Amino acid sequence: MSETTTADERTSRDLPDAPPTSGERADLLAMLAKHRHFLRFTTRDLTDEQAGQRTTVSELCLGGLIKHVTAAERGWVNFIVDGPSVMGDSTAMTEDDWARRADEFRLLPGETLAGVLADYAEEARRTDELVVTLDDLDATQPLPTAPWFEPGERWSARRVLMHIITETAQHAGHADIIRESLDGARSMG
Numbered sequence: 048m049s050e051t052t053t054a055d056e057r058t059s060r061d062l063p064d065a066p067p068t069s070g071e072r073a074d075l076l077a078m079l080a081k082h083r084h085f086l087r088f089t090t091r092d093l094t095d096e097q098a099g100q101r102t103t104v105s106e107l108c109l110g111g112l113i114k115h116v117t118a119a120e121r122g123w124v125n126f127i128v129d130g131p132s133v134m135g136d137s138t139a140m141t142e143d144d145w146a147r148r149a150d151e152f153r154l155l156p157g158e159t160l161a162g163v164l165a166d167y168a169e170e171a172r173r174t175d176e177l178v179v180t181l182d183d184l185d186a187t188q189p190l191p192t193a194p195w196f197e198p199g200e201r202w203s204a205r206r207v208l209m210h211i212i213t214e215t216a217q218h219a220g221h222a223d224i225i226r227e228s229l230d231g232a233r234s235m236g
Contacts, residue, residue: 068179075178075208082215083171086116088234089222090160098163099154102228109229110154110163112222116215117167118151123211124174127181127204131191138192178208 068076090098090109098110125133140148154163187201202210223234 071184071205072178075205075212076175078212079171079174079178079208079215082212082219083167085234086113086215086219086222087164087167089219089226089232090164091232093160093229095154095159095161097229098160099158100229102225106149106152107221107225108152108154109222109225110158110160111152112218112225113160113163113167114154114158115151116218117163117170119214120174120211121170123207124170124177126188126191127177127186127207130188134191136192138194174208174211184208 090113093109095110098113099108101108122134154160181204184205185203187203188207190196190200190202192198219234227233
């Protein structure tokens with residue numbers, strides 16, 4: 048029998064030596080915190096089994112969505128810091144690479160909701176620290192090779208952070224539908 052896990056509510060305010068932020072950086076952190084909260088909130092009081100359960104025709108489950116958002120945030124933060132090489136060339140991905148990517152959307156045997164929430168909290172802390180300490184939000188990197196990016200396009204750190212916020216908000220909505228289908232619980236209302 049799986050243990051019930053409560054959603055982790057830690058935010059950048061919990062960073063021990065984080066300098067105070069204001070203006071745009073505070074706004075970015077507030078939006079990240081808001082959408083992370085709604086995503087994590089969909090997992091409140093679930094067992095590992097429930098977090099891995101598909102409730103719609105898609106492959107998505109709540110634990111898998113947390114894993115995916117964590118991996119996406121990690122990849123984009125690495126992109127801000129180290130450039131496009133850390134993201135790889137999607138046109139060179141093999142079937143095995145795509146299968147590993149598909150596993151990102153599932154809670155696999157041996158994985159726990161507590162574990163994926165802890166990974167997400169750690170990645171959130173890392174991202175929040177970068178938002179606070181990054182020298183220049185206007186600094187750009189060329190996007191990696193992928194059919195969904197225009198060749199030669201560059202994104203600023205700001206745009207990448209807005210993308211992370213958008214992705215988190217979008218998947219929080221998916222998670223709300225999955226949770227309501229699972230047991231009727233809703234994030235809002």
